[in-house]
Amino acid sequence: MAQPFNFSLDEKSIEVSLIKCSPVLEILSNGFTFKVSSVAQVSSHCFTLIVDGKKKTVWWARDDDAIYIRFDGRTHTLSYQDAISVSQQAGVSDNVIKADMPGIVVKTNCNAGDSVKLGDVLIVIESMKMQISIVAPRDGVIKEVNITANTSFEKNAELISLEEEE
Amino acid sequence: MFKSILIANRGEIACRVIRTAKELGIETIAVYHHVDRMAPHVKAADKSVELLGDTPTAAYLDIEQIIKAANETEAQCLHPGYGFLSENAAFAEAVEKNNVVFIGPQPEVIKLMGDKIISREFARKAGIPIAPSVTQTDDLSKFLKEAEKIGFPLLIKASAGGGGKGMSIVREAGSLEKQAKIAMSEAERYFADSRIYAELYVESPRHIEVQILGDGKGNIVHAYERECSIQRRFQKVIEESPAPALSVELRDQICTAAVDLASKAKYLNAGTVEFILSPDGSFYFLEMNTRLQVEHPVTEMVCSLDLVEAQLHIADSKTLPYRQSEIKQSGHAIECRICCEEPHNDFRPATGDVKILSVPEASDIRFDSGISQGQTISAAFDSMIGKLICFGEDREAAISNAIAALNDLVILGVSSNIDYLGQILEATDFKEMIIDTGFLEKNKANLLFKPLSEKDISTVATIAAMSLKDFRALALETPEPYASIGTWRNL
Numbered sequence: 001m002a003q004p005f006n007f008s009l010d011e012k013s014i015e016v017s018l019i020k021c022s023p024v025l026e027i028l029s030n031g032f033t034f035k036v037s038s039v040a041q042v043s044s045h046c047f048t049l050i051v052d053g054k055k056k057t058v059w060w061a062r063d064d065d066a067i068y069i070r071f072d073g074r075t076h077t078l079s080y081q082d083a084i085s086v087s088q089q090a091g092v093s094d095n096v097i098k099a100d101m102p103g104i105v106v107k108t109n110c111n112a113g114d115s116v117k118l119g120d121v122l123i124v125i126e127s128m129k130m131q132i133s134i135v136a137p138r139d140g141v142i143k144e145v146n147i148t149a150n151t152s153f154e155k156n157a158e159l160i161s162l163e164e165e166e
Numbered sequence: 167m168f169k170s171i172l173i174a175n176r177g178e179i180a181c182r183v184i185r186t187a188k189e190l191g192i193e194t195i196a197v198y199h200h201v202d203r204m205a206p207h208v209k210a211a212d213k214s215v216e217l218l219g220d221t222p223t224a225a226y227l228d229i230e231q232i233i234k235a236a237n238e239t240e241a242q243c244l245h246p247g248y249g250f251l252s253e254n255a256a257f258a259e260a261v262e263k264n265n266v267v268f269i270g271p272q273p274e275v276i277k278l279m280g281d282k283i284i285s286r287e288f289a290r291k292a293g294i295p296i297a298p299s300v301t302q303t304d305d306l307s308k309f310l311k312e313a314e315k316i317g318f319p320l321l322i323k324a325s326a327g328g329g330g331k332g333m334s335i336v337r338e339a340g341s342l343e344k345q346a347k348i349a350m351s352e353a354e355r356y357f358a359d360s361r362i363y364a365e366l367y368v369e370s371p372r373h374i375e376v377q378i379l380g381d382g383k384g385n386i387v388h389a390y391e392r393e394c395s396i397q398r399r400f401q402k403v404i405e406e407s408p409a410p411a412l413s414v415e416l417r418d419q420i421c422t423a424a425v426d427l428a429s430k431a432k433y434l435n436a437g438t439v440e441f442i443l444s445p446d447g448s449f450y451f452l453e454m455n456t457r458l459q460v461e462h463p464v465t466e467m468v469c470s471l472d473l474v475e476a477q478l479h480i481a482d483s484k485t486l487p488y489r490q491s492e493i494k495q496s497g498h499a500i501e502c503r504i505c506c507e508e509p510h511n512d513f514r515p516a517t518g519d520v521k522i523l524s525v526p527e528a529s530d531i532r533f534d535s536g537i538s539q540g541q542t543i544s545a546a547f548d549s550m551i552g553k554l555i556c557f558g559e560d561r562e563a564a565i566s567n568a569i570a571a572l573n574d575l576v577i578l579g580v581s582s583n584i585d586y587l588g589q590i591l592e593a594t595d596f597k598e599m600i601i602d603t604g605f606l607e608k609n610k611a612n613l614l615f616k617p618l619s620e621k622d623i624s625t626v627a628t629i630a631a632m633s634l635k636d637f638r639a640l641a642l643e644t645p646e647p648y649a650s651i652g653t654w655r656n657l
Binding site for chain 2: 005007009010012014016018021025027029030031032034036039045046047049051056058059060061062063067068069070071072073074075076077078080
């Protein structure tokens with residue numbers, strides 16, 4: 001199975017991966033499997049497809065990490081971390097998680113001394129009106145949490161640090 | 167007819183006026199602040215003049231600069247749109263003084279109707295029903311005593327008011343003094359005029375208004391009524407015509423009252439007389455708006471007329487373009503105001519870039535807007551960026567047309583109330599015509615989308631993944647540069 005694609009929507013992190021390509025696409029998303037077929041492009045930002053037997057007309061737009069999706073009369077805003085930036089984040093591993101852009105802390109899920117696993121949501125921030133989950137780049141122990149809920153931070157602020165790897 | 171027109175406004179209403187002026191072969195002149203230099207109204211106009219201002223709003227409110235622009239471009243007439251300077255008597259006066267025809271009523275009529283206390287007194291003398299009320303004089307305690315006599319609930323309003331500012335409902339004597347003082351200070355802050363008045367508050371009121379046209383000599387025709395009861399914080403959200411569940415007799419009485427008032431005022435050009443309708447069938451004069459309304463297109467649709475053309479005709483010839491018997495109402499029209507805001511976040515105004523804009527097109531759908539794809543929506547102006555107006559043979563057909571059109575209206579990149587508007591039209595109470603100005607508050611719980619289920623979130627993410635080039639490349643094995651428009655891969 002290929003590497004999953006990582007999204008977040010309504011504070012929730014979601015992994016989407018491709019399981020099968022034929023006879024129809026099978027996609028595993030957040031633990032649910034979807035059958036997808038008849039994907040057809042209508043215009044540069046519109047396509048149709050059949051998901052589990054239901055036809056959808058989808059409009060989409062991207063703005064850096066934000067993905068806007070509209071179908072069934074409802075618009076959704078997701079954030080997307082492409083594989084490269086995820087691996088970069090993991091690759092940083094200099095024990096400090098910094099802010100890519102200014103924002104506000106929505107909630108914190110960890111305290112100094114907590115043991116965390118790779119991918120655990122440490123804090124949720126809101127930036128550019130998007131809620132983004134910041135996940136642990138590796139297994140480890142939290143050294144410091146430098147922010148509290150409902151406070152703002154600037155770009156490159158050091159949000160959380162991890163203890164040195166043993 | 168005029169050879170040139172300056173539109174002293176921006177956004178959708180400037181585009182709207184330009185459209186008709188162009189159809190009539192009139193040269194159009196736009197004014198704009200720097201932030202709007204790429205805006206559709208500037209592009210649509212034949213000429214444009216930049217206005218300077220500390221803030222964008224200040225530029226559009228700068229009487230001197232706008233008059234100068236009109237003079238320099240030799241504009242023969244000026245359309246003020248709505249908002250900004252449209253109901254500013256001093257502006258209308260200055261325009262006329264410079265030999266430019268103001269598309270609107272006489273300055274003294276703007277002044278008369280702009281003052282709520284004076285206009286109510288005028289309406290009372292004209293024999294138009296007004297709600298029992300008391301006006302504040304210097305003696306606050308006397309005012310409070312008189313107000314108490316009317317009974318509760320009471321509505322306190324600023325005399326110079328509008329837009330819900332300085333307005334509050336008082337339900338008991340105990341809080342009257344406090345609320346009156348708050349209203350006075352709000353009135354002072356917003357309108358530099360602390361005068362207030364209190365009137366009987368009609369419970370579960372409907373807001374019905376009548377479109378009128380006048381020739382300035384007392385001849386008035388009306389183009390029937392609009393229902394504007396779907397409001398949030400005294401701001402209209404959805405309007406329709408004709409008003410649902412209104413008897414022919416009552417409608418005629420309301421339209422006649424509007425005509426009487428406008429006739430007594432020797433009203434010139436297009437205007438709207440607003441009424442409050444009580445569930446018991448009594449109605450009261452609310453105010454008169456001396457300009458084209460945001461919601462004028464619903465009237466245009468059901469009466470098959472162009473109100474901007476009518477305005478230009480009247481301003482040019484000082485005669486009415488139609489006889490009353492020529493104005494017929496047929497079918498049903500609904501307007502949804504499209505605003506950049508976050509309904510799930512207490513309607514906080516939203517800003518951002520319009521990444522994708524796709525508008526449904528059909529002969530029975532009209533989208534009046536001042537936005538284009540790629541445009542930045544800033545916090546500098548009102549959050550209303552356009553209006554979707556849909557027609558149907560009857561109300562049910564108009565509602566389904568509007569629901570489908572809202573589904574097809576795509577604005578991505580900045581939050582909007584499109585989905586919320588769809589929820590209103592889907593609401594049982596709306597369909598069953600159980601509407602009054604408290605509708606949105608009463609139906610609050612039904613109008614916002616429920617949080618997504620786990621399964622729904624998964625579906626959204628699946629579809630989001632399919633929008634990604636990298637994911638598609640994996641799934642459809644189509645190298646993206648070679649994927650032709652029209653199909654990626656039809657499995």
